[in-house]
Amino acid sequence: MKKYWAIFSTQIVNSLAYPGDFLGRSVSIVIFMLIFAGLWRATFAAAGTESINGLTFPNMLWYLLMCEVIELGRPRVNRVISEQVKSGEVAYLLSKPYNFLVYHFFHGLGDGGVRAVLNLLVGIPAVWLLVGPLPTLIGWGMAVTLAFGAWILHFCMMSLIGLLAFLVEETNSFELIYQKAVFILGGMLLPLDMFPGWLQPITKSLPFAYMMYAPARLFVKPDPTLFWQFLSVQWIWIVMLIFLLGLAYRSSVRSLAVNGG
Amino acid sequence: MKRHLQLLAALWKANLQSAMEYRAAFLTQVVFMMLNNLAYFMFWVLYFNKFNAVRGWNLQDMMLLFGIAATAWGIAAYFFGNFTTLSEIITLGRLDYYLSLPRPVLLHTLASRSLGSGMGDLIYGLGSYILSGYLTPDGFLRYLLGVTVAVSIFLSFLTLVQSLSFWMGNTTAISQLALNALLTFSLYPGSLFEGAAKFILLTIIPASLIGSLPAEFVKSFSWGALLQLLVSAVLLMLFSVWVFYRGLKRYESGSSMQVEI
Numbered sequence: 001m002k003k004y005w006a007i008f009s010t011q012i013v014n015s016l017a018y019p020g021d022f023l024g025r026s027v028s029i030v031i032f033m034l035i036f037a038g039l040w041r042a043t044f045a046a047a048g049t050e051s052i053n054g055l056t057f058p059n060m061l062w063y064l065l066m067c068e069v070i071e072l073g074r075p076r077v078n079r080v081i082s083e084q085v086k087s088g089e090v091a092y093l094l095s096k097p098y099n100f101l102v103y104h105f106f107h108g109l110g111d112g113g114v115r116a117v118l119n120l121l122v123g124i125p126a127v128w129l130l131v132g133p134l135p136t137l138i139g140w141g142m143a144v145t146l147a148f149g150a151w152i153l154h155f156c157m158m159s160l161i162g163l164l165a166f167l168v169e170e171t172n173s174f175e176l177i178y179q180k181a182v183f184i185l186g187g188m189l190l191p192l193d194m195f196p197g198w199l200q201p202i203t204k205s206l207p208f209a210y211m212m213y214a215p216a217r218l219f220v221k222p223d224p225t226l227f228w229q230f231l232s233v234q235w236i237w238i239v240m241l242i243f244l245l246g247l248a249y250r251s252s253v254r255s256l257a258v259n260g261g
Numbered sequence: 262m263k264r265h266l267q268l269l270a271a272l273w274k275a276n277l278q279s280a281m282e283y284r285a286a287f288l289t290q291v292v293f294m295m296l297n298n299l300a301y302f303m304f305w306v307l308y309f310n311k312f313n314a315v316r317g318w319n320l321q322d323m324m325l326l327f328g329i330a331a332t333a334w335g336i337a338a339y340f341f342g343n344f345t346t347l348s349e350i351i352t353l354g355r356l357d358y359y360l361s362l363p364r365p366v367l368l369h370t371l372a373s374r375s376l377g378s379g380m381g382d383l384i385y386g387l388g389s390y391i392l393s394g395y396l397t398p399d400g401f402l403r404y405l406l407g408v409t410v411a412v413s414i415f416l417s418f419l420t421l422v423q424s425l426s427f428w429m430g431n432t433t434a435i436s437q438l439a440l441n442a443l444l445t446f447s448l449y450p451g452s453l454f455e456g457a458a459k460f461i462l463l464t465i466i467p468a469s470l471i472g473s474l475p476a477e478f479v480k481s482f483s484w485g486a487l488l489q490l491l492v493s494a495v496l497l498m499l500f501s502v503w504v505f506y507r508g509l510k511r512y513e514s515g516s517s518m519q520v521e522i
Contacts, residue, residue, distance in 0.1 A: 025434055031442045038453035042316050170286055173293030173378075180300035189304045194311050 003098055004106045011110025026115075026122040029068050033123060036064045037130045053193040058131035059220040060191075065127045066216040067188040070147055073116035074154040075108035081162025082171045091256065101249055105155055112151060135220050142227045143219035149234040150211040156241035157207075159249075166252040187213030207241070210234035268364055269372055273340060276375035287377045294381025298331055302389070316452040323450075324393035326476040329404065330447050332386030333411030333471060338379030341371040344416050348423035348436045354514030367505050371416065395479055403482060406490070407475025411447075413494040414470045418443060421501040427508025439466070447472035467493065 044050075044057045055063065081104065084090045093100055128134065135143075161174045183189050186208035192200055203209050214230040280287045302324075309320040318326075337344055350356055350370060359366045359373075390396065390404055422439040426432045446468030454462055462469040470493050478486040 025438070027438055028441050031438075031445060034458065035445060035449055035453075038458070039315065039449060042453050043312055046315060047312065170289060173289060173297075176293060176297040177300065180297055180303075184300060184303045184307070190307050190311075195307060196310060 004102060007098075007103060008106040008110045011107050012114055015111050015114035023118060023122065026072075026118045029065075029072060029119050029123040030126045032068050033061065033065060033126050033130065037061060040064075053191065054221065055191060055193070061127050061131045062135050063191060063216045063220045064188075065123050066143055066147070066219045067186075067212050069116050069119045069123060070150055070154075070212060070215065071182070071188060072119050073112040074151065075104075075112050075158050077104045077108045077155060078158040078162035078171060078175055080104065081159060082165040085162070085165035085252075086169065094253065094256075101159060101245065104159065108155060109151070116147075136222060139219045139222040142222050143215045146210070146215035146218060146227075146230060146234060149231070149238060150215055152238050153207055153211050153234070153241060156238070156245050159245055160241075163245075163248050163252050166255060182208050182211055185209070186211050187216070191217065193217075207237040210237055265365060265368060268369065269340075272369070272372045273375070276342075276372075280375060280377055287380075290377040291381040291384065294378040295385045298327070298382065298385040298389075302327055316450060318450040318452065321394050322476065322480070324389050325395050325479060326450065326472045327448065328386050328388075328390030328393055329407050329411055329475045329479070330386070330472045331382045331389060332408045333415060334444070335379045335381070335383030335386055336408065336412045337415040338376040339383060340375065340379075341416055342374035342376040342379065343371050344419050345436075345440065346374070347371070347420060348426045348432045351423070351426040351508075351512065352431045352433075356509075356512060357514050360512075366509065367420065367502060371420075399482070400479055403479045404475075406487075407478055410490045410494045411471040411475055413498050414467050415443070417494070417497040417501040418467060421497070421504055424501070424505045424508045427511045442466050443468050443471070449473075463493075467497065470494070 040057055040060045044052065044060075050056055052060075081090075084093060090100070093103075096103075124134065134140075157178060158175070161171055161178060164171045164174060185203050185206055187195075187203065192203050192209060192213045195203060203213075210230060210233060214234060218227055218230065305320060305323045305327075308315075309323070313319065343350065347370065356366065356370065359369050362369065386408075395404070419436070419440060423432060423436050425435065429435075443466055446462055446466060449472070451459065451462060451469040451473035459469075463474075470490065474486060474490060478490060
């Protein structure tokens, strides 16, 4: 475990080596929040109501901030794995005294963690100025717990996409489609409560809801019953995806042909 | 002028031949980009299922806006694919190749690369416009004009921002931020933003000139909108070309060896 901790902490140091560049990238979150503020201010004004499906305008903006922080901090491990497979570097990495996937997990966690914190540092003042104070402390607790699970779900999915490089040359297209599935079915752009009634149970039975909607919803509307319900379904998905990732990894390694050195 | 068009025709032919060498990969990119756009647009389908309109914009209007923006992005990406990597080309000294040939440097650089996914955007954009219900003979002419203006704004704005590399060195982060801001804002109705934000979207980040203003122009002709679109596009293009060539005088490279394919 010590070596993985070293990988994790080294990546944090690496990420912080260029804080100006990192902070510059975090400005994106302000752009997104300004757009959302414009859209939802107009929507609430047109609806002539304080609350839509239980969410007020400030709730909506804090919900969207949490979604953006998760999205911008999600691991980009698919691109790294895909490149390593295509370049053949994977053969070299497999001979190292660590598990290939666990290495990427801690590497990505260091990078994603720094990005999430910086995005919060930039995003919180922006949203505070737009709609007022932060959600409650209990909301933070529930959101952070579920956001960690969401990050693991993302990691599994992104790794599976990266491993597709063993089968197809171009994997970026799969990432684009996956990203849009999370945007829509995960409730990132529109909370699932605002979906048509027939669609809500379908989306809540898919893993995407537990990558975005669950942490963001409980961030603004903490509810202990819902928290335990979301957490248990989220971890069922995590276990299933880890199992699937393990199978895909073993089958990929078996099919690996190394020529020369 | 004739020589410039001949150069473009030759470059586009070479790019097409290159794409056809990897036909399956090209078609995959096209199809996946269309699916990606469609998935992203599902947000508006769900949004307008819940709310009838926002500041006078309905689902058909958004299809029109997406139609114009996607077609314009597709044309820029497919025919002038280096418009997103100009900063990198300048920083890495890869302009040497273009400078050594008796052709206009900026035009040659931009058109030397083609992004296959751009064709997917182009086809999606055209389809989205046709399905929006605004397809009439004069409406189509206005659509073509709106797309031309939007292509020009995409190319000019990104050339302008990335030309800063001549003075500031690596501007990849700023360029990425500018691109994100331009793209994201252009996909929302301009009427959502008021005051200073509205002014910024027509000047510093000219996103309204890509999406909502051309869409308004397609919906109903007005001399004011026509003048605003044409003057903005021409001025921005002239300014970006001037800045690029000003910067080119400061260009330095380490005479790096490279192969342009």
